[in-house]
Amino acid sequence: MPPMPIPPVPDDAVTAFQIEGEPVRGRLARLGPSVDEILRAHDYPEPVANLLGEACALAALVGSNLKFDGRLIVEARGNGPVRFVVCDYDTSGGLRGYCGFDAEAVEKAAQGFARPGARSLLGDGHFMMTVDQGPDMDRYQGVTAIEGETLALCAEQYFAQSEQTPTRVRLAVGQADDGQGFRWRAGGMLIQSVAEDDARGPTTEAWVRTQAFFETVGEDELIDPLLSSQQLLFRLFHEDGVRVFGSQPLRAFCRCSQERIETVLKSFDAADRAGMVEPDGKIHVTCEYCSKLYAVEPASLETAAV
DSSP states (O other): OOOOOOOOOOOSEEEEEEETTSSEEEEEEEESHHHHHHHHTTTOOHHHHHHHHHHHHHHHHHHTTOSSSOEEEEEEEESSSEEEEEEEEETTSEEEEEEEEOHHHHHHHHTTOSSOOHHHHHOSEEEEEEEEOOTTSOOEEEEEEOOSSSHHHHHHHHIIIIIOOOEEEEEEEEEEEOSSSEEEEEEEEEEEEOOOOTTTOOOHHHHHHHHHHHTTOOHHHHHOTTSOHHHHHHHHHTTTOEEEEEEEEOEEOOOOOHHHHHHHHHTSOHHHHHHHOOTTSSEEEEOTTTOOEEEEOHHHHHHHHO
């Protein structure tokens, strides 16, 4: 008798947790079809896909903790082979992202490396997290230099400087067989020490102990399609106990639309729009995030502008 198929574990979600009885909280992100859709929208070299996958996992980890309707934008810009990487998370769980890069420079940077990291790909530059609470509120942006070789280290430095919160981050990206073929996956874990007060008392010992368990998590575990979030958390923290709270679902979602594209085109004057018309008589625009192609009739823009 053939073996019974292994049922898929829940995917594309961020799970919040707390170490039982200890002042340490965290979140665990597992991305499957969502990150696969984002990365396959472009023909990225593997190092670039890995960098964008890390940005998506990080945006999900941090953005899922927002307490209001809005967006979190994780972005890094530098003078290296990858000019920028950006991931946009909204509080409904939608993710989108893309990279700008020089293919030849990326290929050169990858020589001699199994997988060049953020510092090798981005060079000198800045790592940013921007919180957008909507048109009626000012944006908040925190900026730190790109000093760590990974986006996880950049994020840890960001939290240390911008929020003075002891934070550890682990990110992983790779391709794994989910039973239907090899697909891109990403995962991440974030833990933070809750500030001590009169009720909690000293928190240093609990933080040191939790970090020791955190250090044992492997990249393969973070992207394993057969290992659930609950199983991984129990594997790591069962000695102290871990309390799991609700999960925030994730999905690939782009805000581009025909209407948005036409609005942008209307911001150009008629002479500029005339120069955009292609041989078929239409203006073609490709979304940088999802690679969807839009075709716009120039006459419709002229009529709408009257």
